[in-house]
Amino acid sequence: MQHLGFTRSVRRADHLLQTPDTFIRAPLPGMQRATAIVHAGPAIGAAFTQYTAEFEAAGTLAPASLQRFIYVIDGSVRVDGRTLGTGDFAYLPPGVGVIEATQPARAAVIEKPYQALTDVAPSEGLVGREQDVAISLIGDEPTIEVKSLIPDEAAFDFRMSVLTYQPGAALPQVEIHVMEHGLIMLAGGGIYRLGHHWYPVQAGDFIYMAPFCPQWFGALGKEPARYLLYKDWARHPQ
Ligand code: UGY
Ligand code: MN
Numbered sequence: 001m002q003h004l005g006f007t008r009s010v011r012r013a014d015h016l017l018q019t020p021d022t023f024i025r026a027p028l029p030g031m032q033r034a035t036a037i038v039h040a041g042p043a044i045g046a047a048f049t050q051y052t053a054e055f056e057a058a059g060t061l062a063p064a065s066l067q068r069f070i071y072v073i074d075g076s077v078r079v080d081g082r083t084l085g086t087g088d089f090a091y092l093p094p095g096v097g098v099i100e101a102t103q104p105a106r107a108a109v110i111e112k113p114y115q116a117l118t119d120v121a122p123s124e125g126l127v128g129r130e131q132d133v134a135i136s137l138i139g140d141e142p143t144i145e146v147k148s149l150i151p152d153e154a155a156f157d158f159r160m161s162v163l164t165y166q167p168g169a170a171l172p173q174v175e176i177h178v179m180e181h182g183l184i185m186l187a188g189g190g191i192y193r194l195g196h197h198w199y200p201v202q203a204g205d206f207i208y209m210a211p212f213c214p215q216w217f218g219a220l221g222k223e224p225a226r227y228l229l230y231k232d233w234a235r236h237p238q
Helices: none
Strands: 010-012 015-018 033-040 050-059 066-074 077-079 080-086 088-092 099-101 105-112 124-130 135-138 140-146 156-166 181-187 189-194 197-202 208-209 213-221 225-232
Touching: 010 197, 033 105, 033 181, 033 197, 033 208, 050 181, 050 208, 066 099, 077 124, 080 088, 105 156, 156 213, 189 208, 213 225
Parallel strands: none
Antiparallel strands: 010 015, 015 208, 033 050, 050 099, 050 105, 066 088, 066 105, 077 080, 077 099, 088 124, 135 140, 140 156, 156 225, 181 208, 181 225, 189 197, 189 213
16 A cells, blocks of 8 residues: 555665565566566666566476576475475576476575686586575674575575574674675564665565665564575675
8 A cells, every 4th residue: 555655665876675565566588477576686786686476376487597596485386396385495507497386486586697717617506495504693693593595615606595683683793895685574674774774674675785885784573583685705896
């Protein structure tokens, strides 16, 4: 529902907060009985593309010409004969893997041109479950759990993580780094500092952070706050 043109969504030079009331759906090439909400891409200056794919039952997404990462937010899909449910994910090399929904489903999708290294073989693909991934911490902060969905190996030029904050937990520092982020709030909420602005955020929101965007998050409320985070990684800054 729209209230006199008000929205929490904000677009500034170094960040975008995109809230569900402003989402616009449009199919992308290769989609059948599916549609996309594009969150970030070259049009905003990003070196990656991120969208939410929404599938009807039996909806499909054809392989991408780029490497692709998919994380199932809800429902379930099949990729290369494997069924992925909520919290499951796959990394797919360029040209690999038709994605087919076995029931209505929503998935976070990242696509990015691969930055090859001469002495490192690219990944042949991987499938995993968030629930099976080991927990790590930021520094020794026990109230924020990090699950790295992609191994920290030179074959990969980006990382995907799920961060879970206990209510009241906050990043130990304001971060300013060359890497970009694409972020989907999966649960809970809190206050996100982006640049020199502080925003209330909640499940369903998307955030794009450009290189060097000052960033900080503190979780509020009675349930843990969780987000899925893209970050470019292990390549020389260009
Ligand atoms: O790893 C990160 O850059 C992460 N801590 N950033 C963030 O959550 N905004
Ligand atoms: Mn960061």
